[in-house]
Amino acid sequence: GAVVSQHPSWVICKSGTSVKIECRSLDFQATTMFWYRQFPKQSLMLMATSNEGSKATYEQGVEKDKFLINHASLTLSTLTVTSAHPEDSSFYICSAEKGPGLTGNTIYFGEGSWLTVV
Amino acid sequence: AQSVAQPEDQVNVAEGNPLTVKCTYSVSGNPYLFWYVQYPNRGLQFLLKYITGDNLVKGSYGFEAEFNKSQTSFHLKKPSALVSDSALYFCAVEVTGGGNKLTFGTGTQLKVEL
Numbered sequence: 619g620a621v622v623s624q625h626p627s628w629v630i631c632k633s634g635t636s637v638k639i640e641c642r643s644l645d646f647q648a649t650t651m652f653w654y655r656q657f658p659k660q661s662l663m664l665m666a667t668s669n670e671g672s673k674a675t676y677e678q679g680v681e682k683d684k685f686l687i688n689h690a691s692l693t694l695s696t697l698t699v700t701s702a703h704p705e706d707s708s709f710y711i712c713s714a715e716k717g718p719g720l721t722g723n724t725i726y727f728g729e730g731s732w733l734t735v736v
Numbered sequence: 737a738q739s740v741a742q743p744e745d746q747v748n749v750a751e752g753n754p755l756t757v758k759c760t761y762s763v764s765g766n767p768y769l770f771w772y773v774q775y776p777n778r779g780l781q782f783l784l785k786y787i788t789g790d791n792l793v794k795g796s797y798g799f800e801a802e803f804n805k806s807q808t809s810f811h812l813k814k815p816s817a818l819v820s821d822s823a824l825y826f827c828a829v830e831v832t833g834g835g836n837k838l839t840f841g842t843g844t845q846l847k848v849e850l
Contacts, residue, residue, distance in 0.1 A: 622779075624779070652837070652838075659843075660842070660843075661826065661840045661841060661842045661843055662780075662826070662840045664837060664838070664839075667837065709777075711779050711780065713780075713838075724782060724785065725770075725782070725838060726782060727772070727779040727780035727781070727782070728779045729778055729779040730777070730778060730779040732777070
C-alpha cells in the first residue's frame with residue numbers, strides 16, 4: 619500500500635508554545651489530506667480537510683486560528699498547534715487521498731503524532 | 737447525516753476460530769465502506785473497502801467483509817483468527833459526493849487468545 623509519514627511521532631511542548639506536525643505522502647501525490655484527532659480509546663474526529671494550494675476546510679467546532687493547516691505541496695501538509703495548552707494533548711493523525719485507481723480513491727493514514735503539552 | 741455504528745466495544749475469540757466484527761451504517765446516498773485496523777500508538781492501516789460490485793470484499797491479512805444493503809451492514813470477518821490480529825478495528829463510511837470525508841465508528845477492540 620501507499621505510505622504516509624508523520625513527523626514527529628512524539629512531541630512534548632510547554633504550554634503557550636506552538637508545535638508543528640508534518641504529514642507527507644512518500645510515494646504518491648495527494649491533492650487532499652485530512653487531519654484527525656483521537657482521544658484515548660475513542661474514535662477519530664475529523665478536524666479539517668487540507669487541499670493543496672488552497673485554504674483548509676475546518677469542521678464545525680474546530681478553531682482554525684488555533685490549528686493552522688498548510689498544504690504547500692502535493693506531498694506535504696502541516697498542522698501547527700498554536701499557543702498550545704494541556705487540553706490540546708492528544709493523538710493527531712493525518713491521512714492522504716491516493717487516486718484514482720481501479721477501485722476509486724483510497725485514503726491512507728500516517729502513523730500518528732502524540733502531542734503532550736506540559 | 738451519515739453515521740456508523742460498531743455495537744461491540746470488544747470482541748474476544750480463540751485463535752483458530754472465525755471472527756466477526758460488526759458494523760452498520762446509515763447514509764442518504766450510496767456508501768463507500770471501509771475497514772481500518774489500528775495497533776497501539778500507531779496510525780490506521782487500510783484493510784479493505786467496498787465501492788460497488790461484489791458484496792463480498794476481500795482485503796489484507798485474510799480479512800473480508802460482506803456488504804448487505806438490506807441490513808445496512810458491513811461486517812468484518814476472518815475464517816481463522818490469529819493472536820496477531822488483536823487490535824482496534826474501525827469501520828468507516830464515505831458518501832459518494834461527500835468530498836472523500838470518512839465518518840468513523842467508535843471502534844471495536846479485538847482480542848484473540850490462545
